[in-house]
Amino acid sequence: KNQVEQSPQSLIILEGKNCTLQCNYTVSPFSNLRWYKQDTGRGPVSLTIMTFSENTKSNGRYTATLDADTKQSSLHITASQLSDSASYICVVSHSNSGYALNFGKGTSLLVTP
Amino acid sequence: GAGVSQSPSNKVTEKGKDVELRCDPISGHTALYWYRQRLGQGLEFLIYFQGNSAPDKSGLPSDRFSAERTGESVSTLTIQRTQQEDSAVYLCASSLGDRSNSPLHFGNGTRLTVT
Numbered sequence: 294k295n296q297v298e299q300s301p302q303s304l305i306i307l308e309g310k311n312c313t314l315q316c317n318y319t320v321s322p323f324s325n326l327r328w329y330k331q332d333t334g335r336g337p338v339s340l341t342i343m344t345f346s347e348n349t350k351s352n353g354r355y356t357a358t359l360d361a362d363t364k365q366s367s368l369h370i371t372a373s374q375l376s377d378s379a380s381y382i383c384v385v386s387h388s389n390s391g392y393a394l395n396f397g398k399g400t401s402l403l404v405t406p
Numbered sequence: 407g408a409g410v411s412q413s414p415s416n417k418v419t420e421k422g423k424d425v426e427l428r429c430d431p432i433s434g435h436t437a438l439y440w441y442r443q444r445l446g447q448g449l450e451f452l453i454y455f456q457g458n459s460a461p462d463k464s465g466l467p468s469d470r471f472s473a474e475r476t477g478e479s480v481s482t483l484t485i486q487r488t489q490q491e492d493s494a495v496y497l498c499a500s501s502l503g504d505r506s507n508s509p510l511h512f513g514n515g516t517r518l519t520v521t
Binding site: 297324325327334335336337338339342344382392393394396397398399 | 410437439441446447448449450451454456462497499507509510511512513514515
């Protein structure tokens with residue numbers, strides 16, 4: 294069964310601090326890995342998409358890393374802001390089907406003043 | 407419009423009633439997806455449309471669920487004889503075709519509550 298596991302389930306950090314969210318997957322064969330940000334009451338918004346050959350990709354203060362050998366990814370948030378409070382979702386695409394996506398349950402991040 | 411639009415944003419219905427949810431994708435996006443998101447759970451795939459190809463309905467949980475899409479435009483998700491376990495947020499997303507690295511653009515969802 295293809296699975297995407299995220300940790301921690303939830304996280305609270307102080308504004309200005311850095312944090313790292315983890316994603317482990319068993320999807321095989323693998324095509325790409327995506328990170329989405331979902332604000333409360335809103336739809337998810339794409340942060341990064343990484344293919345098999347990419348090890349890291351940045352989007353502003355967000356940096357995603359990928360280790361396809363260990364099937365692990367991380368999302369690092371630098372100098373957190375209150376607006377970073379959201380759910381962060383890891384999504385892994387199965388290479389045999391361009392549209393088949395496996396979603397993690399997300400990490401709920403709360404940034405406090 | 408600039409993004410994916412879903413309506414209504416909230417829907418409360420009585421058990422046993424039918425409901426229809428609407429999705430307006432981004433213009434030019436040939437791929438359209440419906441997902442269900444239960445509280446604390448990951449997104450659950452329901453159905454996928456790509457251009458004029460036959461849709462992938464493999465995620466629809468029962469025959470009470472159906473969806474249609476006219477060409478590459480509006481899609482409707484219909485739930486017949488609603489049950490309390492149908493309560494969830496229903497998210498629609500569109501993308502540029504089925505290229506595996508095309509990002510999905512999501513609407514803000516319809517929150518369905520079945521009483």
